[in-house]
Amino acid sequence: MNNETALVVFSGGQDSTTCLFWAKKHFKRVYALSFLYGQKHEKEVEMARNIARKAEVGFEAMDVSFIGHLGKNSLTDFSVRMDEEKPEGSFPNTFVPGRNLFFLSIAAVYARERGINHIVTGVSQTDFSGYPDCRDAFIKSLNVALNLAMDGQFVIHTPLMWIDKAQTWALADELGVLDLVRNETLTCYNGIPGDGCGHCPACRLRREGLEKYLDTKEKLI
Numbered sequence: 001m002n003n004e005t006a007l008v009v010f011s012g013g014q015d016s017t018t019c020l021f022w023a024k025k026h027f028k029r030v031y032a033l034s035f036l037y038g039q040k041h042e043k044e045v046e047m048a049r050n051i052a053r054k055a056e057v058g059f060e061a062m063d064v065s066f067i068g069h070l071g072k073n074s075l076t077d078f079s080v081r082m083d084e085e086k087p088e089g090s091f092p093n094t095f096v097p098g099r100n101l102f103f104l105s106i107a108a109v110y111a112r113e114r115g116i117n118h119i120v121t122g123v124s125q126t127d128f129s130g131y132p133d134c135r136d137a138f139i140k141s142l143n144v145a146l147n148l149a150m151d152g153q154f155v156i157h158t159p160l161m162w163i164d165k166a167q168t169w170a171l172a173d174e175l176g177v178l179d180l181v182r183n184e185t186l187t188c189y190n191g192i193p194g195d196g197c198g199h200c201p202a203c204r205l206r207r208e209g210l211e212k213y214l215d216t217k218e219k220l221i
Contacts, residue, residue, distance in 0.1 A: 005029040006118040006157070007111045009103050010059075012048030013187040014206055015122030015160055018168055020055055021175040022159045023120045031058040031116070033107055037099065038068020041191030051184060062110075064102060071097040074189075091130050092201065094189060100133035101142065108146045108154055117153050124160040124168075127205060136161055165209020166216065173213075182210070 006023045010016045010032035023030045032052045034045045045061050052059035074080040074093045100123060107119050123134040132138060136158070143156045160168055172181045188196030188203050196203035 003117070005031070005114075005116045006120050007107055007114075007116050008032045008057075008120045009107050009122070010034050010048050010052065011122075012044040012046075012051060012185055013122070014165075014172075014181055014185050015124065015168060015187075016048075017051055017177070017181050017185045018172045018175070019120050019122040019159055020051070020057065021177045022171065023157075024055060024057065025175060027118065030055075031060075031114075033110055034059070034061040035067075035103055035106075036061060036063045036065055037096070037102075038065040041186065041188075043191060043193075044186040047184065047186050047193060051180070054180070062106065064106065067096065067099060067102050091132075094201065095131050098133070100131075100138070104139075104142055104156065105146065108150065108152070111154070112150055112152060118155050118157060120157045120159070122160050123158055124163065126160075126162055126164045127168075127209075165205055166212035169210050169213035170217075173217075 004027060006027040006029075008016065008020045008023050008030060010020055011034060020030065020032060032048065034048045036042060036045055049059055049061065072080060080093055100121070104119065104121060111117065111119055121139070123139060125135045139156055139158055139161070143154060146152065146154050159171070163171070169178065169181075172178045183194050186193045187206050189200040190197040196206065198204075198207065
């Protein structure tokens with residue numbers, strides 16, 4: 001296995017793009033793997049491809065559209081109206097069951113075949129939106145399972161696990177890519193690049209984090 005190379009699970013959104021440039025800082029070689037999982041807004045994959053080209057990292061998009069057919073959620077099913085707020089005592093219907101489980105498992109197989117043992121993902125327990133597969137306990141348990149399943153030495157890196165959106169913006173700024181992340185990524189659940197629609201849960205979280213970071217930065221100047 002290669003300790004100088006990392007594979008980034010890359011959606012082209014704010015978090016994974018920040019992680020891509022974090023990986024470039026910490027590893028000599030970086031590859032990005034995106035997934036077509038039946039999402040309504042596949043434009044994010046094209047944006048991911050463009051970002052990877054600018055970052056000068058290898059890029060591949062993999063069709064795993066079966067994931068979108070396994071459950072009923074608003075990101076893959078046009079008949080489901082997106083939850084604007086998290087329902088009391090339940091997951092938001094933007095939760096795609098098994099998505100990170102599949103993504104990371106497939107990424108591990110992909111990495112193994114290329115001699116890579118470092119995998120980077122942008123999940124965060126601080127801003128996990130009620131998604132159970134973004135929590136630290138899940139990532140650690142899956143890391144163990146993948147090592148057992150393939151007799152490997154994979155290390156799953158989660159640079160954003162314990163930081164909020166404001167701190168994620170701060171990290172992007174520290175890495176010199178704040179403008180790129182703000183203008184050339186797609187986080188919006190309604191498929192609008194950059195600052196997005198402004199009212200879906202992903203856009204609100206992103207905007208609130210940016211406003212908090214810029215306000216803090218201005219006070220420090």
